[in-house]
Amino acid sequence: MSYPNLSALLEAIIYLAKEPVSIDAIHKALPEVDRDTVERTVALLIEKYQMENHGIEIREVADGLRFSTKPEHHEVLKKFLQGQHPPTRLSLAALETLAVIAYKQPVTVPEIQEIRGVQASGVIKTLLDKKLVSAGGRKEVLGRPILYKTTKEFLIHFGLKDIGELPSMEEFEELIRNEASAEESVQVELPLEEVQ
Numbered sequence: 323m324s325y326p327n328l329s330a331l332l333e334a335i336i337y338l339a340k341e342p343v344s345i346d347a348i349h350k351a352l353p354e355v356d357r358d359t360v361e362r363t364v365a366l367l368i369e370k371y372q373m374e375n376h377g378i379e380i381r382e383v384a385d386g387l388r389f390s391t392k393p394e395h396h397e398v399l400k401k402f403l404q405g406q407h408p409p410t411r412l413s414l415a416a417l418e419t420l421a422v423i424a425y426k427q428p429v430t431v432p433e434i435q436e437i438r439g440v441q442a443s444g445v446i447k448t449l450l451d452k453k454l455v456s457a458g459g460r461k462e463v464l465g466r467p468i469l470y471k472t473t474k475e476f477l478i479h480f481g482l483k484d485i486g487e488l489p490s491m492e493e494f495e496e497l498i499r500n501e502a503s504a505e506e507s508v509q510v511e512l513p514l515e516e517v518q
Contacts, residue, residue, distance in 0.1 A: 328355065328363050336367075342386025342478065384477035385484070412452075419445045420454060421494055424476070424485065428458040428469035446470065454479060 325331050335348055345364065349357050364380075364387065371379045381390045391399055412420065419442050422434050434442045449455040458471035477484065488494075 325352070325355065328359070329367060332360070332363055333367055336364075336380060336387050337389055339386075339388065341474070342383045342388040344386045347386070381481070382483045383481060384474045388478075390481065413445075413448075415440070415445050416448055420449055420472075420476075423449070423455050423470050424472050424488055425491070425494075427471040427485075428461075429471075430461055430467040430469055432467060434470075 331352075332348065335351065336343055339347075345357070345361055348364070349355070349360050352360065368380045370376070377392060377395055378389050379392050380387050383390070418438055419434060422437050423429055426433065426437070431442055431446060434446070446455070453473055453475040455470050455476065456473045458469045460466040461469050472485065476482075482488065
């Protein structure tokens with residue numbers, strides 16, 4: 323079976339997928355289409371959406387493809403979304419713990435606590451609940467503590483292709499400082515119950 327408009331079909335598959343979709347998954351759905359043809363057509367679609375008359379693009383995220391808004395529109399879109407529904411916020415403690423896990427993974431709770439200097443168990447539970455981290459086995463030491471690592475959800479949430487796209491430690495420290503000052507202003511303006 324051939325598809326007269328393969329480009330449109332691939333566009334629809336990438337759009338419809340709930341998670342970033344890999345070339346392998348697309349090829350499984352269309353086994354009669356040569357894999358090279360799928361790859362070339364996807365490359366043409368990526369190129370098409372990079373043109374400035376499109377507000378979205380196809381990006382590689384977590385070893386797959388997904389539609390994403392273009393970075394130059396993020397500020398306006400952020401304001402738009404704030405009026406739509408409240409964003410998922412991470413506390414400063416959660417961000418710091420997530421950073422330790424992302425940069426040092428796999429890592430145990432005692433190792434995280436040693437780096438941060440504070441208890442991390444409650445924050446780990448929050449990150450597990452949000453599916454940003456998961457258990458990645460057990461460390462082969464006395465007590466065999468659980469090792470934690472980031473998940474595919476983490477990559478999707480932060481729009482990263484892989485862990486190699488993490489910002490440098492200096493950039494991340496700047497992000498933490500900005501988040502801390504933003505959090506302080508929120509705490510001044512909101513009643514205690516509303517601050518997460």
